[in-house]
């Protein structure tokens with residue numbers, strides 16, 4: 001019985017240790033959440049000046065903890081409740097079963113929910129500086145998107161999309177060049193936080209463009225931590241000088257200073273289709289840097305592809321997975337060094353898997369069936385797929401299928417509105433890049449004319 005199943009019996013109906021032990025910090029906007037499923041909520045910019053641990057221990061989160069301790073299910077965790085109501089294990093079980101959470105089960109179960117907790121799993125984006133304009137991203141996470149929206153205005157979808165008017169008041173994005181009270185509080189908290197960390201992940205924006213990333217690296221190099229799993233999510237598309245600086249620091253850190261370094265690389269498809277989804281990326285450069293990283297960083301590390309499953313991923317997903325198998329063949333000898341995850345994209349609705357018709361579900365099903373014919377075996381431990389990687393794609397297909405009978409007319413019309421404007425602004429060509437989706441494009445164009 002795996003740790004998730006064991007934890008299921010101990011947790012009961014509603015408790016989730018991630019609510020205490022994990023936090024995602026979005027410091028450009030002063031928002032946070034526990035894992036990445038519940039909606040983001042605000043951090044009090046004044047209170048953190050006195051007590052920086054309130055970056056995580058917000059009044060809102062303490063209230064959610066108390067609801068859980070009373071055996072109630074907080075509505076913000078609907079992602080897990082939907083999975084559990086289908087009789088499946090949810091992220092609540094998986095995360096609470098992880099060592100960095102489970103170690104404090106008794107203490108949390110007997111807590112009041114109002115304590116200030118030092119988490120052991122922290123994700124942080126310090127600022128939104130980024131050189132790409134990925135199709136499903138926003139000014140909140142990409143300064144290049146913010147620049148385009150500032151210059152050209154929002155996209156004329158049914159609701160104006162990525163308008164800078166949205167990012168005002170307490171949703172204002174604090175640019176990297178300005179002082180940021182949330183970042184200041186983070187560094188005040190760091191001496192308390194660092195010793196408790198088991199997983200620390202830097203996302204963005206693009207962390208390789210951010211001076212805070214190298215400040216963390218310098219601290220780790222000076223203060224090794226053998227329990228630390230250090231993770232960085234990157235688009236591997238920054239200019240060469242920055243990439244070289246990054247690689248040199250990572251090699252030093254992986255020279256026995258931490259337990260493990262995980263490099264996350266975002267890639268949602270293959271070749272020109274991958275470039276279309278992540279505007280500004282050069283696929284061959286990213287792929288060669290992945291190979292360089294796996295070749296030059298010799299030990300204590302791995303690489304995970306984050307494949308954000310959206311409706312433009314379906315066509316080239318198998319090619320990407322074939323590429324991953326080749327990397328596994330080349331670089332995974334004594335342990336698995338090349339991983340991938342397939343989280344579903346929920347917003348914007350026009351880029352969701354759920355609005356695609358049945359033939360695309362069948363296409364994804366055929367990829368899944370091909371994976372299940374290429375599983376690892378006892379004498380081929382690393383050059384195939386894991387059963388849970390197939391199970392994850394099953395979850396995506398189940399999620400896709402669960403909306404097949406819904407009316408997606410507005411989202412399909414928005415698909416056409418968004419990508420025809422995308423092509424006009426950015427000089428791209430949807431039909432040239434996705435010729436196999438011609439019928440789908442015509443369908444969306446038709447919805448737009450209605």
Ligand code: SF4
Pocket residue numbers: 016017018019034035036037038076077078079080090091092095
């Ligand atoms: S219950 Fe699920 S959504 Fe809520 S914090 Fe736990 S893992 Fe995240």
